[in-house]
Amino acid sequence: MLYSWLATSFNLPSTWKTERVLLNFAAVDYEATVFVNGYNVTFHRGGYFAFAVDVTHYLKSNGTNELLVFVHDPTDSDGYVIPIGKQTLRPSHIFYTPCSGIWQSVWIESAPSNYITQLDISAGMDGQGVPPSRTNSSNPLTDVVNTTVSSSRNAGVPVKIAVIDRNSKETIATHSGTSDVQCTFSVPFVNLWSPHSPTLYDITVTLRDDEVTSYTGFRTISRGKVNGIERPLLNGKFVFQFGTLDQGFWPDGIYLPPNREAMVYDLGVLKELGFNMLRKHIKVEPALFYQACDEMGILLFQDMPSLRPLQQKTLDNCTVVTILPGAAQQDEFARQxxxxxxxxxxxxxxxxxxxxxxxxxxxxxxxxxNPQCGSPFYSIPSSPYDPGRIGIQGEFGGIGQNVSIEHLWNIKDAIDTINQTYEIDTSIEAWNYRGHRLLGELLDQVNFYSCSGGIWTQTTDVEGEVNGLLTYDRRVLRPHVRQWQADIQSLYDAASSRSNNSMVS
Known part of the structure; x- marks a missing residue:
């Protein structure tokens, strides 16, 4: 069980003439008790989620303010079953070094007395799931935005919303509504978001003296039968979704990348190879990660960080029992x-x-x-394909290739688990040959069966796992780029051919 104190001090900018001062935390793992100038101002539980507190009454307008954060991280502690994903105090192969404390940004901001606390935006394709009349993204139909602007104090305050073309900087739609009530309005002549054309529009929201900016993309994600097969639909069309298992661990920061450029580098490698999606595996990333995915044209499967991995303890009577969540811990998991x-x-x-x-x-x-995607064969513990739902290969591949020590997580316990990798290929040529064969098997399942998407394991090596497209230090790229680009494009082409002249229901 880890307890820690984190301390700093700050001064308010001399230019601030504000009614409220907000203290923001993007993420603290796992429980945070926050003190400002000796006052207990808030408590927060959950290692992946942002929180903010109004600290106006606790501040010195002139002089230095003291900030203390007391952190409790009960990873692997007796009695605690919490959402931790792959973290453990006893790393071993597929479970890794834990993260603790303040691992995302902390900042202060000024705000008026009634300020915007949250902005929920959903921008769809004509506001419908599958509008059959739309044939391309430039068709001049009206698209719909659903927006809720949450305020800190009084509900029902007038708000103004503007939608701005990101390229021309021109305002293309405006709407007047009220805070804390969902409003719906139309925006004509927009281009739809897709992995091939990730068009985004900026949003400006004004609530009296407060103004925030955000963005949205117009897209509708749904499901339907295409030629009798249940498919995922993007803007009313079947798009084969192919990505990687993306764990987001870093050798120098564990959960936190060294900077935004490093994080975007991983995404750029995936786009160059031809992936249009990733599965963010039992971790929640900083908001900049999701913004980059939107801007680069990457769809997302987002995992909820899993509870503590199944572990056992020995009772006083020598009985060995599995550590499972109680009712309160299950409720906390549901809350998060x-x-x-x-x-x-x-x-x-x-x-x-x-x-x-x-x-x-x-x-x-x-x-x-090898994959078993939407196919008439399967292996336990997976289940047989259910034609009433979308067939997808949630994980496959996982083939590994060992590298020299300078590219490994140089911890003996991690190195000792390398041979637990699902398959080890002794050369980079063998690794690429096996990748080509496995992608060819997935291609067969797209052509002949009901495969609608796949997730290759994984983006990078992590500690004792050496089955990444990139090594853990991001210095070695294993794929032969042109081969992988061609193999991945073949998946999209096969899916497209199966949906030509399609009937969507």
Whole structure:
């Protein structure tokens, strides 16, 4: 069990003439008690989510202010079953070094007495799931924005919303509404967002003296039958979604990348190879990560960080029991899950691989190394393909290739687990040959069966795992780029040919 104190001091800018001062934390792992000038100003639980507190009454307008944060991180502690993803105090192969404390940005900002606390935006394609009349993104139909502007104090305050073309900087639509009430308005002549054309529009929202900026993309994600097969639909069309398992660990910062450029570098490698999606694996990233995905044209499967991995303890009577969550811990997991899910229009993969209880939009299979996607064959613990849902290969590949020590996580316990990798290829040529063969198997399942998407394991090596497209230090790229580009494009072409002259229902 980890306890820590983090301390700093700050002065208010001399130019601030404000009614409120807000203290913001983007993420603290796991519980944070915040003190300003000796006053306990807030408590927050959950290692992945932002929180803010109005500290106006606790500040010195002239002079230095003291900020103290007391952190409790109960990872692997007796009795605690919390959302931690792959973190553990006892790293071993697929479980890694834990992160603790303030791991994302902290900042102060000024605000008027009634300020904007949250902006929820959903911009769809004509406001419909599958509008059959739309044939391309430039068709001059009206698209719909649903927006809720939450305020800090009085509800029902007038707000103004402007939609701005990011390229021309021209305002293309405006709307007047009220705070804390969902409003819907139309925006004509917009281009739709897609991985091939990730068009975004800026949003400016004004609530009296407060103004915030954001952005949106016009897109509708849904599902429907295409030629009798259940498919994921983007803007009313079947788009084969192919990405990587993306864990977001870093050798120098564990959960936190060294800078935005490093984080975007990983995404750029995926785009260059031809991936149009990634599965963010049981971790929640900084907001800049998701913004970069939107700007670069990358769809996302977002995992909820899992509870503490199944572990055991020995009781006083020598009985060995599995550590499981109690009712209160399950309720806390559900509370944090609701914080993660802000958009109820998205598709849900209720169980990625493993034992399928029949819920959600996807029939998801995990199998290493070869895929079993939407196919008439499967291996336990995955379940047989369910034609009533979308067939997807939630994880496959996982083939590894060892590298020299300067590119490894140089910890003996991690190095000792390398041979637990699903498959080890002894040369980079063998690794690329095996990748080509496995992508060819997935291609067959797109052509002949009901495969609608796949997730290759994984973007980078992590500690004792050496099955990444990139090594852990991001200095070695394993794929032969042209080969992988061609193999991935073949998946998209096959999916397109299966949906030509399609009937969507």
């Amino acid at each position: 899950l609701e914080l993660l899910i802000l958009d109820p229009t998205r598709l849900v993969d209720s169980t990625s691989g493993w034992y399928d209880h029949g819920a959600g939009d996807f029939s998801d299979n995990h199998h290493y190394a």
